[in-house]
Amino acid sequence: MKKFTVAGSILKRPISVIMITLVVIGFGMFALSNLKVTLYPSFNIPILAVSTGYNNVAPEDMQKLIVEPIEGAISSIEGIEELESNISKGSAFIILRLKSGVNIRNTELKVREEISRIRNELPEEAAEPVIFQFDPENFPIMRLSLESDNSGLDELRQLGVEFIEPRIERLEGVASADTRGGLERKIFVNVAPMSLAQHRLVPSDIETALRSNNVQVPIGDIRTGTNSYSVRAQSMYAGVEEIKQTIIKMTEQGIPIRIKDVATVEDGFAEITTLVEINGKNSVSVEVQKKSDANTLDVVNAVKDQLSTINANLPPGVSLQVLTDDGENIENSISNLTQSALAALVVVIIILLIFMGGWRISLVVAATIPVSVTASFAAMYAAGLTLNILTITALALAIGLLVDNAIVVSESIARKLEEKIDKRQAALEGTNEVVGALLGATLTTLGVFVPIIGLTGIQAQFFAEFALTISIAIAISFLASIVLVPVLAVLLLDGEHFQTSGGASRTLQQVEHGYARSLRWVMFRKWMVLLFVGAILGGSYLLYNNLQFEFFPQSDTGRVSISVDLPSGTKLVRTARVMRDFSSRIQDKDVVESVVTQIGQRGFTTRTNTGQITVTLVNAEERDISTNRFSADLRQELQAPGVEVNIRGAGGGFGGFGGGIQLSLVGPDMEVLKAISNKIELVMLADSNVISVDNGRTDPTPELQFHVDRQRISRMGSSLNEVATSLKTQVQGTRVGYLRQQGREVSIEVQASKTALTNREQLFDLELIQVDSQRVPVAALGHFESVEGVDQISRRDRETILDVNIEVDGNPNEFREKLMNVIREQVVLPEGYRYEFTGSTQDSDEGSSEVLWSLLFAILLTYMIMASLFENFLDPFVIWFSIPLAFFGALVGLWAFNTSLSATAFIGMFMLIGIIVNNGIVLVDYMHLYTKYHEHSDSLFNNAIEACKRRLRPILLTALTTICSMVPLAIGIGTGSEIWAPLARAVIGGLFFGSILTLYVVPVFIMGISKERREAIKKHAK
Secondary structure (H helix, E strand, O other): OOOOOOOOHHHHOHHHHHHHHHHHHHHHHHHHHHOOEOOOOOOOOOEEEEEEEOOOOOHHHHHHHHHHHHHHHHOOOOOEEEEEEEEEOOEEEEEEEEOOOOOHHHHHHHHHHHHHHOHHHOOOOOOOOEEEEOOHHHOOOEEEEEEEOOOOHHHHHHHHHHHHHHHHHOOOOEEEEEEEOOOOEEEEEEEOHHHHHHOOOOHHHHHHHHHHOOEEEEEEEEEEOOEEEEEEEEEOOOOHHHHHOOEEEEOOOOOEEEHHHHEEEEEEEOOOOOEEEEOOEEOEEEEEEEOOOOOHHHHHHHHHHHHHHHHHOOOOOEEEEEEEEHHHHHHHHHHHHHHHHHHHHHHHHHHHHHHOOOHHHHHHHHOHHHHHHHHHHHHHHHHOOOEOHHHHHHHHHHHHHHHHHHHHHHHHHHHHHHOOOOHHHHHHHHHHHHHHHHHHHHHHHHHHHHHHHOOOHHHHHHHHHHHHHHHHHHHHHHHHHHHHHHHHHHHHOOOOOOOOOOHHHHHHHHHHHHHHHHHHHHHOOHHHHHHHHHHHHHHHHHHHHHOOEOOOOEOOOOEEEEEEEOOOOOOHHHHHHHHHHHHHHHHOOOOEEEEEEEEEEEOOEEEEEEEEEEEEEOOHHHOOOOHHHHHHHHHHHOOOOOOEEEEEEOOEOOOEOOOEEEEEEEOOOHHHHHHHHHHHHHHHHOOOOEEEEEOOOOOOEEEEEEEEOHHHHHHOOOOHHHHHHHHHHHHOOEEEEEEEEOOEEEEEEEEEOOOOOOOOHHHHHOEEEEEOOEEEEHHHOEEEEEEEEOOEEEEEOOEEEEEEEEEEOOOHHHHHHHHHHHHHHHOOOOOOOEEEEOHHHHHHHHHHHHHHHHHHHHHHHHHHHHHHHHOOOHHHHHHHOHHHHHHHHHHHHHHHOOOOEOHHHHHHHHHHHHHHHHHHHHHHHHHHHHHHHOOOOOOHHHHHHHHHHHHHHHHHHHHHHHHHHHHHHHHOOOOOHHHHHHHHHHHHHHHHHHHHHHHHHHHHHHHHOOHHHHHHHHHHHO
16 A cells, blocks of 8 residues: 655644644634534425315315316426325415425425416316425424413414514514414305295396495506605405495485395305314414524524513413423434434443553554544534534544544554653654554445435435534544544653553453464465355355344334225214314323314315324333333224224334335226225235234215206306305305405405205206396206215326325334235236325335445445545455455344344445445554565564564554444433444344454455465465
8 A cells, every 4th residue: 555644744733733743722612612403414305286176165176176287287396206196175385395305495386387377277266275395394393282271262262373473473484383273264155045035136236336336446646746656446244244345236216235234244154174282271372484594493592482481471271381302302312312322432442441441552552533423513614513412422423433533643653652752752753653554444434325325215315414514523533543643652651661561451452362273274274264255155145134224223213194084975063073082081191292183174184074183202211111012002092893993003114104105006996996906905904914004085075966957057148166166155155255354365255144054956947147137046057966086096107096004013124025925816906007106115215226236336345436546456456355244244234133224224335335344444554564575584474464464453452442332322322213223233132243254355365466465374384
């Protein structure tokens, strides 16, 4: 390897080095106090969404009138990988999954342009489509609960909007505070059909009168001298009385017919279609969203500090409490990781004191840890990184790695001091002797993380900060080892009387002698070594195939999601009764912290027959039952006739619910898809490993369809649109404008009076249009038919789909193969129908494939870097061979702890490549260096053995410090520790086996690749 040296001038200015170090530490502490604290790194999810609605319109009509035109307009936009639509009564949600690398902002602008272009083709009364990006920064960081035993939901909502929102929004870092739930004020114009008939009016007359008398029109500007005035026609309603006095028309006698003559005007509240209950009480929630550049913890704490002031000014009996906040999750996760890091630091220092041979040299090595960590904080701040669970985990894992270079340098200096060399010269020679190998080792370690940073999609954004942080720390530790360690050695070590001492050092010396003897024995039996390596490779293959795989490890998040479905058409009152019964049973359990019940709504779907319960358990340390076990117990308890309950808990990886298989059935006919899903459900439920099956089907919804006689309407001089609009006004209601009071807009809606439509027969008597002064009833325009409608429609890439979610006990990926066989053997798919794995199942496939390819690239990149450093192909190949040895140990570590292969376990293998290759580089480089220094010796074989013996101590110490520093994470104590335990276990197993095997396999191969060395072995054998 090319010789690198450290400038001697550094050792001549030790005070300057110390001062620069203190400045770096100061900058690091400043950066730490200013680093933004978040739970996860900032990342862009390549997903856009379009949300729209059309009040109470059936799913089939939503699809034809709104969804299909929007899909047609945006499907041709470049960069869209998948288009998914979920349609329910009165609402539609379209998800656009974008290709990796696509500019999300530009695509969003194109979507807006296309939807604006076709807006006139959509129904006028449909809600304006809302386009937004899925951004974690846009999700609420806190949810507050506004509760009262004596105030109504209307009063609570008013308090939330007018009193609480302004006080929270003025806090620094708060972007918005939005009140959810409660009763929404609305002005109803309740038309009496009999009164309309008496005054010879139809509903459209009422709508026209209200719209034309409630206007605000800009007219223009008037200039008078030096002044300019804007002129505006102002005729907006300011109160209910003005609406009542509105003139609809004049009679032939000149008598005005007013709104009050044919309708009652009610200042009331919109019909309740959804309810939110918190811990069994009707509640109003206030969701707090932070600004994108704000610190989550700072915002959460600011809101909490403001709560006491807000509560002091609320009416008696009303209180505002924190329901959920990300700050607590962040504090818990960071606290657990920080404790693991501190425990690792203590363990490393103890090991140094025991094995380095004295407190002075241990202090020299240990000093590089705070310097490297604080300097890393400064670099993170400069790079715009945040303190989150990934960056803190990176630093926690790096604790053991930070001292590796320092151990090698200090051990090399110590050997020079033992030879009674002047301490300044010993520091210079000892450092220069290993600096080349350390530089190569550091470069290979940094090179290992390049493929991680190069991952695409969400995986890249999640792990990029992890890889970057640990790379920064390792690079800084290298600089500290070749600059600070020699300076501290000169200042602290006594060159004249230096010697390693103590029981541990004597034990290490005995280990060195034993290793030398065993290495001599192995050198003469290289074929046995080859067979042993072959056996390890075979064992690795067997272990790999027998380990379960999951993309992200499941963690005990303490959250359970319960979805409830009653038969279609069930009224909200009946659904609420069932949901409250379930909620009450759950609240009685000691391990439950809070229960949030949504009635009439589940996710983005709004239906009176559905609901969702979100259960938050107390911290894992405070309960003796896991989230999975709690969920399993609930499945047995929450059962009722005609009620379908699906329970999902113990979120995988980074906190989402999941642990199942997502399967999509695709085909043109929904009825056929339902039949296929029923068959899959029956077959799956017969398997004891299947916990539940949500086959995606919904019961048909009872409908009355009005079939219009087009020819008759045409002869009457009317239109289908006029008839449909008039019928909608009386059956459902039509918004005709707003009333403005105290800066607030209150919707005005025209509808038939509550007594006008109490049965189906009354529909036939409604008079919809007026022809030649004669009002025409419904019965004369068409007929009604009772049918069964669709409750929900799902589409993907403009094809009808039916999603099936299967919750299994065990690893979903292992069970998936079984599911594919079942479908192939027992479920007949008609021509034109197919199934696809979607959701987290699809993400797992794509993510695991990408990680595996990145791992292979990291191995190749490592070889290329080593070949450049050694300027030959054979030495790097020998060192490269230590990687599968380490992988074998990693697989053994996972198998021993009964841990699945996961993305985090693979990240551990990435780290192993760098660590184990470092050992090989240090070993091989020193073998070459030592034999070069002792060319006069007649025994090349003995020189090689002695070189390996001298490198044993730093290799064992670096492995030991790294292994012990990862033990706290490997044990998996604390919330979220399950995510990182596989990484630590893989590294511990890999280092334990890999380091030991490398110490034998690499020397044997190095001595066997050249004729001269082979001859030396034969000569010595004789």
